[in-house]
Amino acid sequence: MSITLTYPCRSSVEVATVLPYRATTDPAELAETAPIMEPRFPDRNDGDDLIELLFFAYRDFVADPDRILAEYGFGRAHHRVLHFVDRYPGLTIAELLDILRITKQSLNRVLKDLIEQGYIAQRTGTNDRRQRLLFCTEAGIRFAEELSRVQMRRVARALVDQPGRGATDDPGEALASAQGFLLAMIEPEERATVRRLMARRTKAA
Amino acid sequence: MSITLTYPCRSSVEVATVLPYRATTDPAELAETAPIMEPRFPDRNDGDDLIELLFFAYRDFVADPDRILAEYGFGRAHHRVLHFVDRYPGLTIAELLDILRITKQSLNRVLKDLIEQGYIAQRTGTNDRRQRLLFCTEAGIRFAEELSRVQMRRVARALVDQPGRGATDDPGEALASAQGFLLAMIEPEERATVRRLMARRTKAA
DNA sequence: GAGATATGTCAATAACACTGACTTATCCGT
DNA sequence: ACGGATAAGTCAGTGTTATTGACATATCTC
Numbered sequence: 001m002s003i004t005l006t007y008p009c010r011s012s013v014e015v016a017t018v019l020p021y022r023a024t025t026d027p028a029e030l031a032e033t034a035p036i037m038e039p040r041f042p043d044r045n046d047g048d049d050l051i052e053l054l055f056f057a058y059r060d061f062v063a064d065p066d067r068i069l070a071e072y073g074f075g076r077a078h079h080r081v082l083h084f085v086d087r088y089p090g091l092t093i094a095e096l097l098d099i100l101r102i103t104k105q106s107l108n109r110v111l112k113d114l115i116e117q118g119y120i121a122q123r124t125g126t127n128d129r130r131q132r133l134l135f136c137t138e139a140g141i142r143f144a145e146e147l148s149r150v151q152m153r154r155v156a157r158a159l160v161d162q163p164g165r166g167a168t169d170d171p172g173e174a175l176a177s178a179q180g181f182l183l184a185m186i187e188p189e190e191r192a193t194v195r196r197l198m199a200r201r202t203k204a205a
Numbered sequence: 206m207s208i209t210l211t212y213p214c215r216s217s218v219e220v221a222t223v224l225p226y227r228a229t230t231d232p233a234e235l236a237e238t239a240p241i242m243e244p245r246f247p248d249r250n251d252g253d254d255l256i257e258l259l260f261f262a263y264r265d266f267v268a269d270p271d272r273i274l275a276e277y278g279f280g281r282a283h284h285r286v287l288h289f290v291d292r293y294p295g296l297t298i299a300e301l302l303d304i305l306r307i308t309k310q311s312l313n314r315v316l317k318d319l320i321e322q323g324y325i326a327q328r329t330g331t332n333d334r335r336q337r338l339l340f341c342t343e344a345g346i347r348f349a350e351e352l353s354r355v356q357m358r359r360v361a362r363a364l365v366d367q368p369g370r371g372a373t374d375d376p377g378e379a380l381a382s383a384q385g386f387l388l389a390m391i392e393p394e395e396r397a398t399v400r401r402l403m404a405r406r407t408k409a410a
Numbered sequence: 411g412a413g414a415t416a417t418g419t420c421a422a423t424a425a426c427a428c429t430g431a432c433t434t435a436t437c438c439g440t
Numbered sequence: 441a442c443g444g445a446t447a448a449g450t451c452a453g454t455g456t457t458a459t460t461g462a463c464a465t466a467t468c469t470c
Contacts, residue, residue, distance in 0.1 A: 012377035013364050039361040039376075045406055046380060047357040048292055050387070054360075055285070056399055057390035058263050059306060075456055080260070087253055093417060101264060106458050108418070130416040130467045152252040155259075156244035158389035159218050162382075171244075172217035174386065175251060177367075181383040182258035184363035187265045194261055201250055280425055298448060311427050313449070335436045335447040 012046060013039050064150035072143070077102075077110040079147055082136070085120055086144035088200055090133045092125070099197070119143055219247050269355035277348070282307075282315040284352055287341070290325055291349035293405055295338045297330070304402070324348055 015037045041047040065079050084099055085091055097107060111134075114120040119140035125131030136144060159174040186194055246252040270284050289304055290296055302312055316339075319325040324345035330336030341349060364379040391399055 012375075012380045013361050015365065038358075039365040041357060041361055044357065045408055047360055048353070048406065048408065049403055050360045050380070050383060051288075051353070051356050052292075052403065053384060053387035053391075053399075054263065054266060056395070057387040058259065060392045060395065061259060061390060063306075063392075077457060083256075087257075094415090101268075102457085103459065104417075105419080105460090109457080125416090128416080128468070132417065148253070148256070151256050152246060152249065153243075154390060155252055155255045156218050156246055158386055160244040161389040161393075162385040170217075174382065175217045175255070177379065177382045178255060178386045179258060180367040181363055181379065181386070182255070182262040184366040185262035185266060185359060186258075187268075188366075190261070190265065194258075198254055198257065201253065203250055203253065282426060299446090307426085308428065309448075310429090310450080314426080330447090333437070333447080337448065 012041075014042050015039050061151065061154060064154060065147045068147055068150065074113070075110075077106070078114055081107070081110055081114060082119060082140060082144050083147070085134045086136045086141060086148075087203065088197065089135045089202060092131045092133060094131075095197075096134070098193070114140070217246075217251060218244050266356065266359060269359060270352045273352055273355065279318070280315075282311070283319055286312070286315055286319060287324060287345060287349050288352070290339045291341045291346060291353075292408065293402065294340045294407060297336045297338060299336075300402075301339070303398070319345070 062076060066076065069075060069079055080100055081096065084096060088095075093104070093107070097104060100107065111120065115122065118137055121135050121137050121140075122132045123135065125133050159171045159178065162174060183191060183194070267281060271281065274280060274284055285305055286301065289301060293300075298309070298312070302309060305312065316325065320327065323342055326340050326342050326345075327337045328340065330338050364376045364383065367379060388396060388399070
């Protein structure tokens with residue numbers, strides 16, 4: 001029942017025919033429910049390892065800025081808002097809500113803090129005057145930069161430090177494969193949105 | 206001042222001589238503070254991209270189990286405890302606290318819920334009777350498995366789905382490089398601990 | 411002008427974390 | 441066997457981040 005197309009050398013991921021989950025009972029829709037190729041881990045430890053590594057990596061990844069934020073009396077939520085507003089100036093509230101996946105009320109609390117303390121400023125939209133476009137102030141840019149620095153350092157080191165990678169290995173490959181993996185971890189329907197967003201970045205090289 | 210050892214083809218990570226940060230002012234210790242090779246992104250967009258991708262990947266990664274947990278009336282904190290106890294039966298409270306990086310009080314709240322509802326059981330340590338060894342009950346194992354399944358699926362797909370990867374590419378390589386990157390993201394002093402922990406896994410292949 | 415949209419705001423609640431202080435049981439070295 | 445250290449449990453209070461539901465305002469679009 002499970003056609004293993006596994007690749008020769010080692011246990012990693014196999015592809016098996018599996019009936020895809022459908023929320024419908026509509027016969028017309030179910031008719032087109034052909035078996036699809038569903039990837040599986042022949043050794044579930046490989047999957048568990050990756051799940052745990054993601055947990056540990058994220059744990060330490062957020063610990064860096066947390067230390068700095070505590071000095072300013074802010075939390076992680078403030079960091080996320082500041083980060084995205086810094087990187088995508090002119091972001092609207094709706095866009096920010098879609099990125100962060102929190103409610104308007106949750107966003108408002110932290111956004112209010114950042115505006116009141118002069119890190120973020122609002123401007124009424126020009127095309128659509130209902131929108132509030134968000135921008136970082138000078139202080140906001142500096143703050144975002146300070147937070148970014150520690151995370152940037154960790155990520156840069158991670159690309160170079162990888163055990164098993166020789167000095168001859170191209171870190172550009174490590175970067176590309178990390179980006180590829182992380183992008184593929186994103187919900188498929190959201191990938192285009194993320195790509196579109198990231199294409200809007202304004203920082204100079 | 207910044208010696209670029211960048212690799213030919215594309216902009217990714219360069220290595221520059223940088224004075225490492227030292228918390229000390231002790232001259233003896235400072236004397237041995239030789240410049241070390243500090244990796245940098247020549248194009249900071251590469252770093253920012255990776256930081257954001259990690260955010261988005263983690264956001265969607267935890268969203269899967271969140272939906273299931275909500276049905277049971279549990280939260281993320283319960284999932285984390287259940288996951289680690291399931292995978293490392295006999296885990297002690299102290300070990301769990303070190304993994305999760307939360308306080309005893311925070312752990313106790315969720316652990317109590319899981320014990321009261323029959324997903325986790327405690328046994329007094331045999332070597333050291335002060336310790337409480339944690340184990341999943343049958344129900345706990347099933348619950349953990351249900352939560353694991355959706356995350357496993359996302360991770361397995363991510364290794365196969367990666368855009369730019371042809372069908373000829375070895376997903377074993379994708380797995381190895383994702384593991385390498387995530388492990389390298391972990392605080393260096395913690396990597397050994399994580400490796401040691403993961404070597405203790407008990408699940409059959 | 412009507413309905414949809416973007417934002418802001420009120421009140422109440424829950425999940426998850428923290429600090430600080432204290433207790434109990436057990437282990438280990440002298 | 442005593443004393444200090446360690447593992448765990450617990451009490452009370454607090455803060456951050458999130459939630460829901462309801463409603464208000466301004467603006468856009470047709």
